[in-house]
Amino acid sequence: GAVVSQHPSRVICKSGTSVKIECRSLDFQATTMFWYRQFPKQSLMLMATSNEGSKATYEQGVEKDKFLINHASLTLSTLTVTSAHPEDSSFYICSARVQGTNYGYTFGSGTRLTVV
Amino acid sequence: TQLLEQSPQFLSIQEGENLTVYCNSSSVFSSLQWYRQEPGEGPVLLVTVVTGGEVKKLKRLTFQFGDARKDSSLHITAAQPGDTGLYLCAGVMDTGRRALTFGSGTRLQVQP
Numbered sequence: 309g310a311v312v313s314q315h316p317s318r319v320i321c322k323s324g325t326s327v328k329i330e331c332r333s334l335d336f337q338a339t340t341m342f343w344y345r346q347f348p349k350q351s352l353m354l355m356a357t358s359n360e361g362s363k364a365t366y367e368q369g370v371e372k373d374k375f376l377i378n379h380a381s382l383t384l385s386t387l388t389v390t391s392a393h394p395e396d397s398s399f400y401i402c403s404a405r406v407q408g409t410n411y412g413y414t415f416g417s418g419t420r421l422t423v424v
Numbered sequence: 425t426q427l428l429e430q431s432p433q434f435l436s437i438q439e440g441e442n443l444t445v446y447c448n449s450s451s452v453f454s455s456l457q458w459y460r461q462e463p464g465e466g467p468v469l470l471v472t473v474v475t476g477g478e479v480k481k482l483k484r485l486t487f488q489f490g491d492a493r494k495d496s497s498l499h500i501t502a503a504q505p506g507d508t509g510l511y512l513c514a515g516v517m518d519t520g521r522r523a524l525t526f527g528s529g530t531r532l533q534v535q536p
Contacts, residue, residue, distance in 0.1 A: 314466075342523045342524070344526075350528075351526045351528050351529040352526040354523050357523055399464075401466050401467075403524070413457070413469070415466035415467055416466055417466050418465060420464065
């Protein structure tokens with residue numbers, strides 16, 4: 309089946325530093341990937357839609373200069389949290405829509421970011 | 425405001441009991457999916473419903489999509505401790521927006 313590999317699974321960083329999260333589609337091409345954020349005991353909230361070869365589309369209230377998304381190839385999308393602050397600590401999950409299936413979405417295993 | 429509201433938010437029941445989780449919206453969805461998520465992991469797809477009025481069964485789980493494609497329900501029969509987790513409904517809106525919109529979530533705890 310279609311698999312999205314997400315790394316790292318956990319990261320701890322200091323305030324003010326940047327962190328990059330990678331999502332790779334292993335056995336299919338993903339022209340579009342979606343990035344979600346999940347705070348403790350809450351649901352997944354869409355942050356942005358990543359489009360291969362073009363600019364990402366950000367949801368209202370999500371700072372595009374803080375959450376940099378790059379989708380340079382059909383199998384890789386990255387999310388960089390710049391100048392991280394403790395309030396950015398969250399669970400970040402990527403997802404891709406599987407081509408050829410009308411309703412199939414596959415999810416990465418998530419990245420737990422802790423900013424200290 | 426959450427586009428997809430789930431109820432209840434939290435449910436703690438004894439093993440063997442039945443339960444129903446509801447997912448409601450004022451918007452129409454072209455498809456709706458149910459996921460279960462374990463702590464520290466990504467959500468895992470349980471089922472996709474597409475047609476208004478559709479009912480799907482997966483062992484002890486029964487899923488229903490409302491006739492107007494605005495709501496859905498998940499019914500679990502004879503719940504087991506292994507059913508414990510966060511249940512999320514998620515839909516693709518009829519507007520052509522490709523991203524999944526997630527519901528507010530229902531945390532289920534099944535006590536042995």
